[in-house]
Structure formats: structure tokens, C-alpha cells
Amino acid sequence: MSTSNTPESGGPTAAPRALSAREPHVPAERLVAEMVPPPRFDTVRFDTYIPDPGQPSQHAAVKALDEFAAGLGGAHVSGAGRRGLWPRRPRRQAPPEPRGMYLDGGFGVGKTHLLASLWHATPAAPGLKAFGTFVELTNLVGALGFQQTVRTLSGHRLLCIDEFELDDPGDTVLVSSLLGRLVAEGVALAATSNTLPGRLGEGRFAAADFLREIQGLAGHFRTLRIDGEDYRHRGLPQAPAPRSDAEVTRVAHAVPGASLDDFGELLAHLARVHPSRYGALCDGVPAVCLTGVRPVPDQSTALRLVVLADRLYDREIPVLASGVPFDRLFGEEMLNGGYRKKYFRAISRLTALARDAAPLAERA
Incomplete structure (x- = not known):
């Protein structure tokens, strides 16, 4: 591809x-400026992704992400802006739709291609949408500090996180807090991983001890399962x-x-x-x-x-x-x-x- x-x-x-x-x-400013799709994915788009005819989930993912991108075309409204000036009595209602897409599937099924395509398709200037790996996001927090990272990204329309992995408890708490703050500011999320959001950290640390944070992360996303074999070696x-x-x-x-x-x-x-x-x-x-x-x-x-x-x-x-x-x-x-x-x-x-x-x- x-x-x-x-x-x-x-x-x-x-x-x-x-x-x-x-x-x-x-320098820290370079970390922020480089939060765009890498060179390999600079020219990819939804119409350059070739779904495997034997894997309907691939075509369904393209359609869902295209619709998600189209829905991000409105004016950016922060969480505070949505709440209004006066507190209201809570009403019983269905929980809101997750403001994020989570692409789950094996390696080589084109998840990063689709994530980069979403970034390109989102109607916002490059400075108002960010793309980076999970490691690059945690590194950004390390370079800028938590509060400055929130301020830097809170005006964005979309944050794309590739290779979402939780390798230690510190990252679990950090990312849970960061994404919670960004969602409250109206930032849409999209992520890729080989692990379902409710099972992040499983097998690597005592994930059960951090179940609340992991479940909080999962609540931000609608999961799209993408099945298929590794395209890099398909027929080669x-x-x-x-x-x-x-x-x-x-x-x-x-x-x-x-x-x-x-x-x-x-x-x-x-x-x-x-x-x-x-x-x-x-x-x-x-x-x-x-x-x-x-x-x-x-x-x-x-x-x-x-x-x-x-x-x-x-x-x-x-x-x-x-x-x-x-x-x-x-x-x-x-x-x-x-x-x-x-x-x-x-x-x-x-x-x-x-x-x-x-x-x-x-x-x-």
C-alpha cells in the first residue's frame, strides 16, 4: 500500500x-510540530486503502471512519461550552456516544493507514489535529508537563494515537487523566492497537489493580474490529x-x-x-x-x-x-x-x- x-x-x-x-x-517544540502522519503515510487516503474482499470488517471500518471524519467538520466546542452558564439538574438519559474510534486488529491489516486517512480527511488545519504514537504522546507529556500538554492539545479537533499500549501503571494513570481532560475540552480521539481497550496492560502488569482507569479509557472509544492477514506479506x-x-x-x-x-x-x-x-x-x-x-x-x-x-x-x-x-x-x-x-x-x-x-x- x-x-x-x-x-x-x-x-x-x-x-x-x-x-x-x-x-x-x-526540542519540545519539534515534538509538537511533528505530530503529523509520518512520511510513509503522508499520501494515504481512505480511497487508497484496499479492503480484503474476504474481510467485511475492513470495508465497514472505512465507512465508519469516513462518517466519523465528516462529523468533525463543525465548530470546535469545548466541554465547558457545552455545559452552559447554569448547572442543571441531572436527567436520566442514555450515556453519550463515545467521542472516539478505536481500531483493534492484528498487525499488518492497515490500521495505521486508516488512522492516517482519518487525520487527512478531518476538515481542520494541521495545527488543529495531531497524530502520534502512544510513545510519542507520553514523551510529549514528559517534555511539556501535564498541564501544558493539556493546554497545547485542548484546542485540537482530533487526536490520533497510533500503537496504543499500556506497559506500566504510571502510563495508565497518566493517559487516562490526559484523555479525560481532552475529551472534556471537546477533542475527538482515534487510536489503533492490537489489544481491546478494556484489556490494555493485560499480561504486562497488575491490570486488575488499575481496572478503573482502564475502564475509563475504554469508555472514550467505540471499538472497530479489523480482521485480516498482514498485507505486508500477503502473496509475497x-x-x-x-x-x-x-x-x-x-x-x-x-x-x-x-x-x-x-x-x-x-x-x-x-x-x-x-x-x-x-x-x-x-x-x-x-x-x-x-x-x-x-x-x-x-x-x-x-x-x-x-x-x-x-x-x-x-x-x-x-x-x-x-x-x-x-x-x-x-x-x-x-x-x-x-x-x-x-x-x-x-x-x-x-x-x-x-x-x-x-x-x-x-x-x-
């Missing part, structure tokens, strides 16, 4: 610079086999601007760089070359790698690697644990980027 950038090789170039040698700085051959160290190094030197890293050194560097800066870490890099890829040793390292894989995929940066295949990055215990959906998404995306990188090796 989108094409990758495949930079032309131009003969020998200056020695490639390692991602692990980069120390990006991202298996991912290309890993290359040799020598071949990866040769390609890195032949492609202007490509990075070259030892996989272990890159993982160590990710531990020193905040995940909010992983996108900036890749700025201007047309291809990532990795030598010595091997299974990730622990869960903290694995989760950082998932974020990097998401940023590389968003930016359509091909990945050429030696070592073990990407489907062996995460051990059985990780793939059977609470973060398994994140790991499968990372494998899926890295596999697609490895396929994008195959022409580089052929031309170099």
Missing part, C-alpha cells in the same frame, strides 16, 4: 556514519536471507548517507538515547546497514528495538543486515509473553524493510 525509498548507489563514498555515533537533540515471497558482513559493509560504503552499525553496539546506544529521539536518530539516513544481528538479550532492550523498528518503518528506511534472520530476534519466552504483539509487529515491519533493501545489494 506504499512504496519504499530505495536510494541509488553511486560508487564509493565517504565512510558511513554509525547510528550509534549520533546524539540527537529534540519470504523475507530475504541475511547477508554476509562483507556484503553489508560494501553496500553501506556504496550508498551515500547510509549508516553502518554493529548490532550489539547499536542496542547499547539505544539504552542511552531516549525513545522520543529515535526518529531524529534516523534523520537523513537513506538506508540502515547492520552487521552481527543476533537474538535480543532481554525485554528492556527488545522494547527499545521495537520503537526503533517503528521509526524506521514510518520513514521507509530499508534495512540490510547480516547475522540471524529478523524472525529470530525475540526468544520464545518473549513471543509468548505480554508484549508478544509488539514483537510480532517489529518482526513484520523489519521483514518488510529487509525486502526493501534487497535491490540495494544488487546495485551496489
